[in-house]
Amino acid sequence: MKTLRLIYFSPTGTTQKIIREIGKNIGLELISENNITKSNTEIDSKIDDNCLTIIGMPVYGGRIPLTAIETLQKLKSNQSPVVIVATYGNRDYDDALLELNEITTNCGFKTIAGAAFIGEHSFSSDEKPIAKNRPDKEDLVKCKNFAQMITAKLNETDINSDLDISGNYPYKKRGQIPGEFHPTTDIDKCDLCGICAEKCPTNAITITDTVTTNGDLCTFCCACVKYCPHEARIVDNPTMNAIKEKLFVNCSERKEPEFFV
């Protein structure tokens, strides 16, 4: 194995941080980093035979986000090795890693390792923190440990790709939060800078002399909320507040990364 390629979908940046940290600690030359967060991102779909690919995805409702799957499915590998990583917000990753394994296998990859890491929940706030500031220092050490396990495995003569990845078939049914509950803008705090529109993976936000959000396109990734420099993007409606409260009450106990090697 000579080179390394990183591919990730990461609206609020936690998956990106984890994948970069793992990649940094593998002694291979990084030839490309593909952030596929924006819908319709064009990437080179051909994977070199002597390249290790690391793919990172956040968990949405125990599954891989639909908008990311469209891009992932275009990848074509000829049995080159892949490491799959699911990042979840301290509730559960359910069937996401298993689903990611199926997607990459269908692209022709051979999965040599998998991991579930924890990232600050997209719905976390200062009032109701959920996995706040994760991945933290301890998580980053675990990224390094995982990278060492991968390196050791790559040096084996007969690399086993028969991993016992956690998850169930049939996969958990996808949930859908009704679009009407999308984040909104407090126009008194907003200076129309457009960062929310730029960060939105599905281009659901339009800036004119005000900010309009298309609820049908919103995936509730909360990138607009996390990246707004003025805290003008807010999620404040009874449905979303109930979800946030439930997560805060039930998912505050720290979970730790898991490895499948």
Ligand SMILES: Cc1cc2nc3c(=O)[nH]c(=O)nc-3n(C[C@H](O)[C@H](O)[C@H](O)COP(=O)(O)O)c2cc1C
């Ligand atoms: C729509 C949606 C659904 C989510 N579902 C789950 C879930 O089922 N389990 C969980 O633990 N976290 C869940 N999360 C939290 C994300 O997996 C977590 O915040 C992740 O770190 C986000 O990755 P990113 O920073 O790369 O965007 C969900 C987040 C969103 C936006």
